[in-house]
Amino acid sequence: xxxxxxxxxxxxxxxxxxxxxxxxxxxxxxxxxxxxxxxxxxxxxxxxxxxxxxxxxxxxxxxxxxxxxxxxxxxxxxxxxxxxxxxxxxxxxxxxxxxxxxxxxxxxxxxxxxxxxxxxxxxxxxxxxxxxxxxxxxxxxxxxxxxxxxxxxxxxxxxxxxxxxxxxxxxxxxxxxxxxxxxxxxxxxxxxxxxxxxxxxxxxxxxxxxxxxxxxxxxxxxxxxxxxxxxxxxxxxxxxxxxxx
Ligand code: ATP
Numbered sequence: 001x002x003x004x005x006x007x008x009x010x011x012x013x014x015x016x017x018x019x020x021x022x023x024x025x026x027x028x029x030x031x032x033x034x035x036x037x038x039x040x041x042x043x044x045x046x047x048x049x050x051x052x053x054x055x056x057x058x059x060x061x062x063x064x065x066x067x068x069x070x071x072x073x074x075x076x077x078x079x080x081x082x083x084x085x086x087x088x089x090x091x092x093x094x095x096x097x098x099x100x101x102x103x104x105x106x107x108x109x110x111x112x113x114x115x116x117x118x119x120x121x122x123x124x125x126x127x128x129x130x131x132x133x134x135x136x137x138x139x140x141x142x143x144x145x146x147x148x149x150x151x152x153x154x155x156x157x158x159x160x161x162x163x164x165x166x167x168x169x170x171x172x173x174x175x176x177x178x179x180x181x182x183x184x185x186x187x188x189x190x191x192x193x194x195x196x197x198x199x200x201x202x203x204x205x206x207x208x209x210x211x212x213x214x215x216x217x218x219x220x221x222x223x224x225x226x227x228x229x230x231x232x233x234x235x236x237x238x239x240x241x242x243x244x245x
Pocket of ligand 1: 011014016034035036037038039040041042043196
C-alpha cells in the first residue's frame with residue numbers, strides 16, 4: 001500500500017532522516033519505534049506532505065505522492081493523527097469530528113457524514129456523551145480518541161498515528177492501543193504507528209522498524225523485534241539475558 005524508498009529529509013544542515021526505506025501492506029499495523037529525536041515524526045510528516053523529502057520516493061497505492069500537497073494527500077486516502085493530539089479546543093466534540101471530513105464536501109462524498117459521526121460515537125461512547133462539550137474540556141485520553149476519530153472521518157485507507165500513548169496514564173494509554181488494534185481487526189484499517197513506547201507498539205503491531213538517529217537499524221515482525229537482544233536492551237528495558245523469560 002505504501003512504499004518509501006531511500007528517503008532523506010533535511011532541516012537546513014540537520015540530516016534528520018537518512019536513506020529510510022520501508023513499506024506498509026494493506027491491513028497491517030506497522031510500528032516505527034525509536035527514542036527522542038530519532039526522526040519518527042519527521043518521517044510521518046514527510047509521508048503526509050507537511051515536510052518535503054530531500055531525496056527518495058514515496059509511493060501510495062501505486063502513485064508517487066512525494067511532490068503532492070498535504071490536502072491532496074488526505075484526499076488520496078492518508079490521514080495523520082498528530083503528536084500531542086491537537087484538537088480544536090473551543091469547538092465542540094462533534095464539530096471537531098466534522099472538520100475531519102471537510103474535504104469530502106469537495107469530493108462530493110458528503111452524504112454519509114452524519115452516519116459516520118454516529119459510528120465514531122459508537123466506537124468511542126464517551127465522545128457521544130460529550131458531543132456538545134468544547135473539546136478543550138475533555139481529558140487527555142478523550143482528546144486522543146477525538147483526534148483519532150477526526151482522522152477517521154476523512155475515511156482514510158492509511159492512518160498515520162503519532163505517539164497516541166504520549167502523556168497519558170498507563171491504563172488510558174493501554175486502552176488507546178486496544179482501540180488501535182480494534183481498528184485493524186474490526187474495520188480492516190491499515191496503520192503506521194510511531195511510538196516511543198516500544199513494548200505497547202510491538203504488542204499490537206504486525207511488523208516494525210527501529211529508527212536510530214534517522215536510520216532504520218533493525219526491522220522485522222513485531223515478534224522478532226521483541227525477541228531481539230538489542231531491541232530488548234535499548235527499548236524494552238530488559239537485560240539481554242532475560243530474553244524469553
Ligand atoms: P520524539 O519522539 O522526541 O518526538 P522523533 O523521533 O519524532 O522524536 P523528530 O521530531 O522527527 O524525532 O526529530 C528528528 C531530528 O530532527 C531531531 O534531531 C530534531 O532535533 C530535528 N528537528 C525536528 N524538527 C526540526 C525543525 N523544525 N528544525 C530543525 N531540526 C528539527
